[in-house]
Amino acid sequence: MVLDAYTYVFALGTCFALLEAFNNGANDVANAWATSVSSRSVTYRQAMVLCIVFELTGALAVGARTAATIKNGIIPSDAFGTNAGVQLLAFACASAGAATWVMWCTRNSAHVSSTYSLVSSIAGVGVAAVGASKVQWGWNNGQGLGAIFAGLGAAPFISGCFGAIIFMLIKVTVHMRKNPVPWAVWTSPAFFLIAGTICTLSVVYKGSPRLGLASKPAWYIVSVTLGVGFGLFFLAALFFVPFVHARVVKKDDTLKWWMIFYGPLLFKRPPPPDAENRVAKVPNYAVVQEAHGDDSDSSAPVKQDAITEVKADPAAEPSGDAEKGGNNQFEYTQEQYKQLLKDAEERHHANLRKSRGPLGWAMRHLHVNQLGAGSIHETHNLITLVKRVPAQIIVALLYGTSFDIHTAQVGIHNSPEGRRMERVYSYAPKYSNEVEHLYSYVQVITACTASFAHGANDVGNAVGVWAGMYAAWSTGKPSASKAEVPLWQLGITAAVICIGFITYGYNIMKVMGNKLTYHSPSRGSSMEMGAAITILIFSQYSLPVSTSMCITGATVGVGLCNGHIKAVNWKRVGLLFFSWVMTVPIAGLIGGCLMALAVNAPHW
Structure with a gap:
């Protein structure tokens, strides 16, 4: 009878754990890729393919094999004593609380952190199961609730500062030049160096117990990170620079992608006879376009002063008496x-x-x-x-x-949000497509590495509670403080996260990115690098941090670099911060109430 009850609770908890992983993909991973898709560096379908490849690779190849923090940082394992059933029930209720809250938020396009939701739900469960005195409310070596609240406020601010510094470096070096295209071409290897170094650090610093990266000495970390960074630098100088020089400066649209392997020989390739009258054939990175499609030519007409082509039927618009200020704006x-x-x-x-x-x-x-x-x-x-x-x-x-992410992001013409985004976009300088094209390659690197790091490290948060339930169910004893996570659980969790991103991620992506500020590849790559640096710093000091909060803070920081405070949609930022703060008590209450009902239910 006891084993049957254990199996029932474990099966129910597994369903909620996988639902929480699904929400992780639909919320956190979608927010991470929203920057690249909003900048048009990749299409939504390309992001799906890259997400699957790098999330699964990160989880299966170098994924963390222990889940001690998520299981024992809030509620110590010895608080359950020898009662494996209570621990099993506690983790099931924690998963249910987190999954319920994040699913509701995702359904209503409200962005929250699934990690913070799960940790808060565990805290609420801990109060109901073992009492408030057993819950780690303090710092607890960076794993307690005190550290969580510290990261909630500090991480977005620090990430915004790093993102702003990187974008200002690009802006001063390239965008502010009279002829920015050659500057963008010749300085691109340096930004590959920066991106490669940061991305390698994000893997090595956060470590992997399986590969022992976290225990390597400082000289090893420096050698690997600088080796990869300078390796990208020299490869970019040898192959990338000649290729983009021929395509962007010489305006040779007859180049094939495989010609990049010609390397320096492309410098000797003569430009087309009518190069002076040509426009470089690169994608159109404008947020609002007349020509629909992600492969629009840069020569296509671009409408920067309108919000969307989705307009109301003139017959349905109010009469002229409803106009305000003579700006042909209607109040619906x-x-x-x-x-x-x-x-x-x-x-x-x-x-x-x-x-x-x-x-x-x-x-x-x-x-x-x-x-x-x-x-x-x-x-x-x-x-x-x-x-x-x-x-x-x-x-x-x-x-x-x-789903058309870009049309959904820019809003409805003449609606309150549409007019607000029109004002936000008007404060953002629009840089040439030729320059932005070079930074789209850098952004693809940063986005893929972020997805790899998420699979290698953050999957542990999603699978940690499930692994604890599995250990308690399979052994009949409370799980150890450092219970090993089976490989099959990591694989299933990573796969469910990818499914969540593919099937439901658009619900978050449509309200992120361009609804915060104007996006472009040079801005987007700065945002992702700023977020990566912040995650590195917090991870080095064992402080919990949300990847989603970091990328949001970096987005705001880069948006302010446009030179005006109104270049950021502060209403949307306020709503995001409000949802972050409310996650802690609401997820905690849901998990705690479920646990209290389960523990105190009549039984015989």
């Missing part, structure tokens, strides 16, 4: 604004129904088989529900892969 009622959003969504769905493949079929099937009149239990509605099930499964899996 709440009903009209909701109708705008509904119309925009319907146009998107109409485009999906025209597409080929499984998603197009599923959208057409759902459009044809809609519920009829009457309640849900009417016979014709029950039959329709059964018919819709296969299509709904396909839509749930594939809808996010075709």
Whole structure:
């Protein structure tokens, strides 16, 4: 009977642990990749592929094999004594509390940290299970709640400072020059050096018990990091500089991607006869574009003074009496604004129904088989529900892969948010696509490394509670303070995180990035490097920190480098900070209440 109860609780806890991992991908990982997608350095689908590759590689190849911090930093393992059932139930309730809160936030496009949610839920469970006196409220060597609150305030600020310093270096070195393109070409190896060094440190410093990186001496860390950094520097100088020089300076659009291996021989390649009259063939990195698509040419007309091509039907707009200030701005009622959003969504769905493949079929099937009149239990509605099930499964899996992140980020024309973003964008200088193109390569490196580091280290947060439950269930004893995490659990957790990002990550990405400030590859790479440096510093001193909070702070810091405080959407920043703060008590209350109900429920 006891074993059956253990199995039931473990199965239920496993479901919530995997749901928490799903939310981790849909929230934290989506926020990490939002910078690259918002900057148009990669498309959303490219980000999905890279996320799968580097998250899984980081988790399986160099992933942490212990989860002591997440299991024992808040509630010491000896607090449970010899009662494995209470520990098993506690971790199940903690996962349930964190998963419930993060899922609600993700559903409502509110960004929170899944790590902070889980830690807060564990604290609430600890109060209900073993009493408030056993919970580590202080510093506890950087693992207690005191350290968590310290990181909540300090990490975004420090990350913003580092991001601003890096972007100002790019701005002074390149953007402020009369002819910035050659400066961007010839200085690009230096920024590859910076990115390579920081990214290598993010792996070596945070360490991996399996490879023993955390225990290496200082000379080893310096040698590896500088070796990789200067290796990228020389490879960029040898292959990257000649290639982009021919493409951007000589404006040779006949180059193929594999010609990068020609190296210095490309300097001798003659430019096209009409090079002076050509425009370099590079992507259009403007946030708002007339020409839709991620592969737009830089010569395509760009509309910088408008927010979106999604406009209301003129017949539905209020009369001229509603205009304010003569700026052709209309004040919509709440009903009209909701109708705008509904119309925009319907146009998107109409485009999906025209597409080929499984998603197009599923959208057409759902459009044809809609519920009829009457309640849900009417016979014709029950039959329709059964018919819709296969299509709904396909839509749930594939809808996010075709979501238009950029249109969703810039808002609805003439809506309050649309006008606010129009003001924010107006304070951000728009740099040439040729210059931004060079930094898109740097940003891909920083984004991939961030995903690798997340898989190698932060997956431990998502899998730690599950590993504790598995140890208590399989042995019948409370898990040890440094219980080993099985490889299969790491693999499953990393896979579920990737699924969460692919299927539901768009819900967070559409409110991040360009809704905070104007993005571009040079800005985005600075943000990601600033966040990486901050994570390195906090990790070195064993202080808990959220990757999402760091990238948000760096985004604000780089946005302020535009030269005006109004270049940042402070309303959105305030909402983000409010959601961070509220995560601690709400997730803690959910987890604690679930544990209190479970422990004090009638039993026999």
